[in-house]
Amino acid sequence: MNEQADTAAASQFVVTSNHGFAAYAQDELRALVPGTKFEPLITDETYLMRIPLDREAAIRRITSHEPIFLRHMHPIDRTVGTSGTAEDVSLLADLAGQLFLDGFDGEIGKVTVQIRKAERYESEYSPAELREAISGVLLERCGVESVVKEADRIVSVFLSSGAAYIGVSASADNLSDWPGGAVRYRKEEGQVSRAKFKLLEAEYAFGLELSRFRKALDIGAAPGGWTSLLLERGAEVTAVDPADLHPDLLGHPQLTYLKRNAGEVAFRSASYDLLVCDMSWSPKQMIKLILPLLDALRPGGAAVITLKLMHGKPFQTVKDSVRMMQPVMQLRKAKQLFHNRDELTVYLQKIN
Ligand SMILES: C[S@@+](CC[C@H](N)C(=O)[O-])C[C@H]1O[C@@H](n2cnc3c(N)ncnc32)[C@H](O)[C@@H]1O
Structure with a gap:
């Protein structure tokens, strides 16, 4: 079915981006529909979004090409x-109950109620x-009892x-x-650093199970938030950074710490199944440093990399960065995470 051909259909959504990045999301959504x-x-x-597709078609289109x-x-x-x-409260509660009942099949599982409001x-x-x-x-x-999470x-x-x-709606929608x-x-x-939240969120946003990775390489690891999470998930971690790792991490039996610049290290071919890098540098320079290290990743292995947005051209930054790694890596997903500031995160997989 050609979803865009159905010009009579339309639906509305409340859509949210990180503060200051909504214009990019709108460009992506307008390009999509x-x-x-x-x-x-x-x-x-x-923003309130009016999209010329019916509700289900719009959800399908957006979730299958996630901006x-x-x-x-x-x-x-x-x-x-x-x-x-106070009259709003009974009116809205009654309406929410009706809408919920309309889609109720007796087997709805867990539900959560989320209320947000406009500024002022x-x-x-x-x-x-x-x-x-x-x-x-x-x-x-x-x-149905309401829960706070995992509804x-x-x-x-x-x-x-x-x-x-x-x-x-269904949570996934x-x-x-x-x-x-x-x-x-x-x-x-x-907690070693707030940066740990970025990798935790990447795990959730990319549907990664970090506990599946046995050997991980963390480039630009200090002070060690990402390394600490990988260790918690049970991986053997090699952390590379000329700066100091947090003293609490040193001496961990699964940790190897190389107090060196990424340009000065080399590893055995296909010896890691995960490479992470959160160097907060110019993406081009950073990827030049990472390229020789990709040989250390086994085929099918994963990489999670933060890309700093230097000059306000995010789509070009993703394209150029991925292209530099393309002979060996394939982009699985790029996402600006809630914990990303002037950056976004990419998840790639090494080609078999
Ligand atoms: C934003 S911090 C990383 C935070 C880390 N992900 C965490 O969870 O604690 C960036 C790190 O990259 C390191 N770095 C910058 N250039 C580097 C290079 N050429 N080689 C290795 N590390 C580098 C810096 O020393 C710094 O510790």
Whole structure:
């Protein structure tokens, strides 16, 4: 079926990107489905998207060509006028309950309720109160208890001045099961660096099971957040960095630390099944350093690399970087993660 030919169909979504990167997501979405339009809800971050495809066709098209800069989306099943008074709470809870029941087949599994609001949106009730009211209705009418994480279905409400956008969707259709794709990990005691969150999020966003990798090479590893996660997942890790690794990591029986520049090290062919690099450098220079090390990766092995966005040309940066590695590596997915700032993350696989 040619989805774009169905010009009569249209649907709406609330779409979110990292702050300042929404214009790139919009370019990607317009290229995917010409005629798609946007209206701001949170400046440079969250938009109301009108797309000339029906809801299911739009979800299929977007999830099968996932835009790099689109962090989250939720389909809008109903838009209702709101007053900001307590009356909204019963109105929205009732409507959310109805929408949920419409798709209820008795086997829905776990559900979560996510409430977000536009900047400067004021109401007499808090998002937490609204979430509680909706959860209460879901329990009462469907016997479904709401959970905080790992839900199968999501009831989403976005509150903006004068209107609320409500949708009920499968978690996978939202691209992320975190509200607005804002992945919040709890900082652990003794955590080596916040950078660890980037690799944790990459594991989730790329569907990687890090515990499958037995031998990992971490280039630009200090102070050691990524290395610590790989060690936790059970890998033997070689960490390369002229800077100091966190003292807590030194002496770990699975760790080899080479206090050297990436240009000064070499490894046995096909001896690693994962290479990670978070060097925060010019992508071109960084990939020049990585290229000779790719021989150390076994065929089918994976690489997770952070690409810094230097001059505001992200699509060209991805293209050029991947092209440099192309004779041996294939791009699996590129994504700007919530924990990426002026950068994005690529996941590649070595060609067999
Ligand atoms: C953003 S930090 C990495 C953070 C790390 N992923 C973590 O989780 O703690 C970048 C690191 O790259 C290292 N680096 C920069 N140039 C390098 C090179 N040519 N060879 C090896 N490491 C390099 C820096 O010393 C720095 O420690």
